[in-house]
Amino acid sequence: RRKLRLFGESPGPQKDGAKWHKPRLSRRALMKCCLVKWILASATPQGPDGGDSDLELSTVRHQPEGLEQLQAQTKFTRKELQSLYRGFKNECPSGLVDEETFKSIYSQFFPQGDSTTYAHFLFNAFDVDRNGSIRFEDFVIGLSVLLRGSVTEKLSWAFNLYDINKDGYITKEEMLAIMKSIYDMMGQYTSPSVRDEAPVEHMEKFFQKMDRNRDGVVTIEEFIETCRKDENIMNSMQLFENVI
Numbered sequence: 001r002r003k004l005r006l007f008g009e010s011p012g013p014q015k016d017g018a019k020w021h022k023p024r025l026s027r028r029a030l031m032k033c034c035l036v037k038w039i040l041a042s043a044t045p046q047g048p049d050g051g052d053s054d055l056e057l058s059t060v061r062h063q064p065e066g067l068e069q070l071q072a073q074t075k076f077t078r079k080e081l082q083s084l085y086r087g088f089k090n091e092c093p094s095g096l097v098d099e100e101t102f103k104s105i106y107s108q109f110f111p112q113g114d115s116t117t118y119a120h121f122l123f124n125a126f127d128v129d130r131n132g133s134i135r136f137e138d139f140v141i142g143l144s145v146l147l148r149g150s151v152t153e154k155l156s157w158a159f160n161l162y163d164i165n166k167d168g169y170i171t172k173e174e175m176l177a178i179m180k181s182i183y184d185m186m187g188q189y190t191s192p193s194v195r196d197e198a199p200v201e202h203m204e205k206f207f208q209k210m211d212r213n214r215d216g217v218v219t220i221e222e223f224i225e226t227c228r229k230d231e232n233i234m235n236s237m238q239l240f241e242n243v244i
Contacts, residue, residue: 033147034109035139039087070137074144081140088136096133099123106185113187121178125161151234152224159223169217170210176203 071078092101102123106115126134126142145153160166164174180199210218210226227233 033143034105035143036084036147037109038105039084039091041087042090043083043087070140073137074140075148076140076144084140084143085136088139096135097126097139098133110185110187113185115185117177118181118185121161121164121181124164125157130166151228155224155227156220158227159220162223169219170223171217172203172207175207175218176200179203179206 103119106119145157162170162178183199212222
């Protein structure tokens, strides 16, 4: 059974006076990430230089930026970037990922539920150019934020996920859509079992905390400020390890 945890839910009892500490990202934690597992499963072993040191491909529709530039833009090492790119090009010879690929990935990792809607929302969060495809650069920059970014960087990325129409605000409808998609993806095997009305209740509780000026929408400032002040939400940042 998978433990379902969303923003705003407590991860369980804590010792008195316990403070939230930024979790250290171990290799084990990194491998919990569905997108990383998908990529690295396709990374075929090569020679010491990997053959991809400059991230060059002659037959792709999109050629990514140089390795050194990506290393500067992300928190991945050169070796990690080489492994990620090797798997990426094997899975996506064109150099681009489309939405159907995301849906396929998440249906494999969450077969007990319906991950279609969540994969759609997640794809849109990675698709920064809004052109229906994700370049390798966008892919690893997004992963770097989610897996190794600062708290503020992660929260900004999460806001972008919840802001479905990208107008700079989160509405109740948008928040409910994301939460419901996560509940749907986790399926009936969540612990504890999920009632049909649970996503609505969760959204109402969360939105009430967020919408500080009661204007019916949540801004990125409200989102980040509320999250940073709420220890339960900070602990539930582990959501990214579970469903990204």
